[in-house]
Amino acid sequence: MEGVSGGASDASANPLAKWRIEFSRAFQYYLDRSTPQPVGRWLGTAGLALIYALRCYYLKGFYIVSYALGIYLLNLLIGFLSPKVDPELEVMDGPSLPTKGSDEFKPFIRRLPEFKFWYSTTKAFCIAFCMTFFSVFDVPVFWPILLCYWIVLFVLTMKRQILHMIKYKYVPFSIGKQLYNQSRLELVRTPCDDDDWNC
Structure with missing residues (x-):
């Protein structure tokens, strides 16, 4: 029992550990509050990207950092556009992307x-x-070469991803909620209203 109470007193006695715990809780609180606000989150990130671009422009340097950032963002984008279960890589017993119109x-x-x-x-x-x-x-580097290489890499990667989307017939984006018209049984796309209880 003494070990448990002694550990708690050590954490309360150490102001750095206490501050770290409080900061972690506050950070998680604001992160949780930002979850349902995608537009605000992405606008904040766009502002941060603009500040970074202006800093690199005025310093006229850090091209290797920008190139590494671009490669990392391209990797994230591919993960965002890819299905969780890739039909090319894995044969799953459970749910997977439909490959034919008759598939579920x-x-x-x-x-x-x-x-x-x-x-x-x-x-x-x-x-x-x-x-x-x-x-x-x-690091001093001739930045047009890095830019050209990144553009070629982006085009080739996106081409491969788009061909994958066409081959397995999936679209990673959906706009609005799919509703079916009862009288004609046709698909109608409408934006989801906040006051509509069916959304």
Whole structure:
């Protein structure tokens, strides 16, 4: 029993540990509150990306950091656009993407959910921004070559991803809620209203 009470007194006696716990709780609280606000979250990340781009532009450097950031963001985007269960890689006994029109409808589940995609993107911009304060990361390099290489990599990767979407007939985006008209049994896409209890 003494070990348990002694550990609690050590945590309360150490102000750094107490501050860390309080900061972690506050951070998690605001992270949880931001979850249902995707537009606000992405606008904040866009603002952070703009600040990072302006800092690199005015410093005229840190091209390697920007290139690494671009590669990491491309990797995140591929995870965001890919299904959780890739039909090319795994044969699953459970639910998978339908490959024919007669197959049963299965919802698209992302390999990287939107919230984790946003969180990882924001964290990457924060880390890259902090790296611009250390001159050791400002490696002199001819930046047009890096930019051309990244563009070629982006185009080839997106081409492969789009061909994968066409082959397995899935779209990673949905706009509005799918509703079926009872009289003609046709699919109607409508935006979901907050006051509509059927949404």
